[in-house]
Amino acid sequence: MARPTKQQQQANLPEIIKDAAWKQITGSGASSLSLRGIARELGITAPAIYNYFPDRDALVTTLIIDAYASFGDRQLDAMNSIPGPGKELDRLRATGLAYRAWALEHPHRYMLIFGNPVPGYVPPMQELMPVMMRSISALTGIIGEIYALGLINPHGIPLPKVETTQGFCDTMAKGDETMLTVLSIAMLIWSRVHGLVSLEITGKLPPFAHDGAALYEFELESIARQFICLY
Amino acid sequence: MARPTKQQQQANLPEIIKDAAWKQITGSGASSLSLRGIARELGITAPAIYNYFPDRDALVTTLIIDAYASFGDRQLDAMNSIPGPGKELDRLRATGLAYRAWALEHPHRYMLIFGNPVPGYVPPMQELMPVMMRSISALTGIIGEIYALGLINPHGIPLPKVETTQGFCDTMAKGDETMLTVLSIAMLIWSRVHGLVSLEITGKLPPFAHDGAALYEFELESIARQFICLY
DNA sequence: TGTTTTTTATTTACAGTGTAAATATACATA
DNA sequence: TATGTATATTTACACTGTAAATAAAAAACA
Incomplete structure (x- = not known):
């Protein structure tokens, strides 16, 4: 299986990713920001984030x-x-x-x-x-x-x-x-x-x-x- | 082979490690400091550093x-x-x-x-x-x-x-x-x-x-x- | 409707990191 | 000489960002 059926993954996924990133930063500081950690919390895989941000620096x-x-x-x-x-x-x-x-x-x-x-x-x-x-x-x-x-x-x-x-x-x-x-x-x-x-x-x-x-x-x-x- | 013969590894190896760390920091910033990078430059393996510093934070x-x-x-x-x-x-x-x-x-x-x-x-x-x-x-x-x-x-x-x-x-x-x-x-x-x-x-x-x-x-x-x- | 294309995710893989555990050798001491 | 300790190596694990190939859902078009 490569892509799960559209379970209302809100169209504003970039915003959701950003929210998760802020949550990480607020919790444990900007230095421990992790794409994999964000993906883990969102229940997706890390490379999926690359559809919305070319790399970690772009997200930052x-x-x-x-x-x-x-x-x-x-x-x-x-x-x-x-x-x-x-x-x-x-x-x-x-x-x-x-x-x-x-x-x-x-x-x-x-x-x-x-x-x-x-x-x-x-x-x-x-x-x-x-x-x-x-x-x-x-x-x-x-x-x-x-x-x-x-x-x-x-x-x-x-x-x-x-x-x-x-x-x-x-x-x-x-x-x-x-x-x-x-x-x-x-x-x-x-x-x-x-x-x-x-x-x-x-x-x-x-x-x-x-x-x-x-x-x-x-x-x-x-x-x-x-x-x-x-x- | 587990340990090379003592090729005058100066007794001040901690100092040498620190020097290498400073070299890294001066070159590319403190955030890219790497134990493995230090070991690489010194021709030793990374865990060897643990004989002189309990962990990376102690070195920092x-x-x-x-x-x-x-x-x-x-x-x-x-x-x-x-x-x-x-x-x-x-x-x-x-x-x-x-x-x-x-x-x-x-x-x-x-x-x-x-x-x-x-x-x-x-x-x-x-x-x-x-x-x-x-x-x-x-x-x-x-x-x-x-x-x-x-x-x-x-x-x-x-x-x-x-x-x-x-x-x-x-x-x-x-x-x-x-x-x-x-x-x-x-x-x-x-x-x-x-x-x-x-x-x-x-x-x-x-x-x-x-x-x-x-x-x-x-x-x-x-x-x-x-x-x-x-x- | 059926076919094709695009979008969006997955899986897999690679190179890098800190560090714990087991192991082996050089050196110092009894 | 035998033993013990110090110092290194090897191996392994969990983690990171990210590139490449792949697959399936959704959209566009016939």
Whole structure:
């Protein structure tokens, strides 16, 4: 027997495979993701998965894309939940808190995105760039708002050379220092929240610094104090 | 034939195994570390390694310990290269630059320490704690110096509860706020340099922010400005 | 309806991994 | 010299991703 009769194997088998993969990752980490394990749980054979994903790396890539989307949505939702002028700093803070909240809820997804937990997997940057950019769009958006209000102190911010932005952000006019400043500040803020969050969820913070929430809120405040005038 | 005649298999075979492991890691990343690959390169069989390391994880742990030691030495050397009173800020800066320099020279070692690149490996924290602490001893040392000079602004720094430090740092008297403040500041500084460096060496910084050195030096300066009075 | 084509799964197979168990030999010691 | 221990090998097992051949269900077309 080569193929079992169609026992309503839902048409969205790719989605079912992804769900099983997430279940594995959530349970025991991204490094132990196994095509055979997924097939075992789904009651199919491993090579069947190859009808939907050319290889394991392709599956990992779509998982990363989904994670980025969820991560970005969470921040955008948090930002949009506080609309209106005059609330820019609250939006920034809400976005920052959403960042850590998502990471703590989905530590394995966070490490899937920002770590290298899958042996031999090299992320296809070109394919991932759009979702990467979207995942920080909440941050760049709110920083842009604050900049437009004249509340950003751009003193000393290192700007990248314009050439390196070619073909990367089409909406960016040459020499548009506003956009470059906003992006640079976003990078600096991002690296700070990422540093603290990644150390926290990997358990690398020594026990005496265990109150991650307090450290994180302090960091958010000092970030605002550094970049925003008259905070 | 079960055992070849002793062809001067140096007594430090564990060291030779470690060297081969580092060679693999440096070449193709920690996730592709393979006992069989090591054995192949050394002209022995894989199970022979089990005479020196009980399993793969034990080998990984000693590699991590060595990496931490190298990482800590590099920072301590940088700090000690600028002796004398009045040079405290220079020492802090030198330590910070040494942090990034080591990470850029040994990106795979850095990820071995701070990432989760080896599938299924869970770091034995109790065993690693001493080298972890030593690897940040340069930072805590110089911050302690600056604190002793009364140049630290402790305003708002979140302090951990004293109980959580029990049995962790024996030299710490109960309620010794100085030590707690120094440690907390060191954590905050560490998370910032780690955030930037880890994003840089994993290629996660978008192309427009590619001048890692400039971003890093800006970050070091803003760290000093935040925590040190009259900078 | 019957025939052909395509889709989707299976089986089989191969090379790779860590590691447990049994075995054999070199070396050190009694 | 005989014995015991240390250190290696061989063999084996369960696991991984994935390529190739195969078979049957479903769809398309006559």
